[in-house]
Amino acid sequence: MKIKLELxxxxxxxxxxxxxxxxxxxEIKIKDLRKKVxxxxxxxxxxxxxxLEMVKKSAFSSQNNEIVNDDFKLDKNQTISIIPPIGGG
Amino acid sequence: MFHCEVIDNSKEKITIQKAKKFIESQKCGASLYFLGTVRDHNNDKTVTGITYDSHDVMVKKSFKEIYEDAINKLKLEHPTAFVEHAKGYVPLGGISVIIAVACKHRAQVYEFSRFIIEEIKKKTPIWKKEHYLGEETTWLEGKPIDINKA
Known part of the structure; x- marks a missing residue:
């Protein structure tokens, strides 16, 4: 299974x-991907x-652009994103 | 009525004129324009500009959710909002964000505008890399997204 992680x-x-x-x-969970990163x-x-600290504090978003928790399953090829701490405005 | 966009600063600029055209309405007795701009100092360093990074799809989704939250929570009358955020390099003094709002009465526009910018700070996936005079550029630390409230 291939996971493309957008940065x-x-x-x-x-x-x-x-x-x-x-x-x-x-199949893996987001927590497994976090460990890989x-x-x-x-x-x-x-x-x-x-x-390393930034990876620990990051959220992840699914291919549907929803923020997902560490137990979210990834069971097929897909593109998701890592969302480090934010600061717009 | 609602408009939002992520503006690539290398191709176009955020302007008040565009916002004004969008929010003008005879139903509204109050309008308010908030501009975020790049200031010349931060953390005792001389800032020369900021590069903004954006997850464009999630940013637009977040802006829309914030607008809908504001309508539900603030009980606004005839609410209109125009929200644009820059991405890419914005020089000193440049506009990074515009929040233009209009409502029936003046008290509502202050609440509406403040609500939107505070929620953007908490929920919208945008990042800043600051450029300094004579020092290396730095990604600002930012705040983790609260997964339970996202």
């Missing part, structure tokens, strides 16, 4: 592209604890 705000720093791609063997950030930016 916004500070999370754009995680990649030169606007997204990250993940492959999973079976944390692991990637830890490996890529070991000195930057702020990035």
């Amino acid at each position: 916004f705000g500070v999370c754009r720093e995680f990649s030169d592209q606007d997204y990250l791609n993940f492959n999973f063997d079976s 944390e692991s990637l950030v830890n490996k890529k930016f070991p000195e930057n604890k702020n990035f």
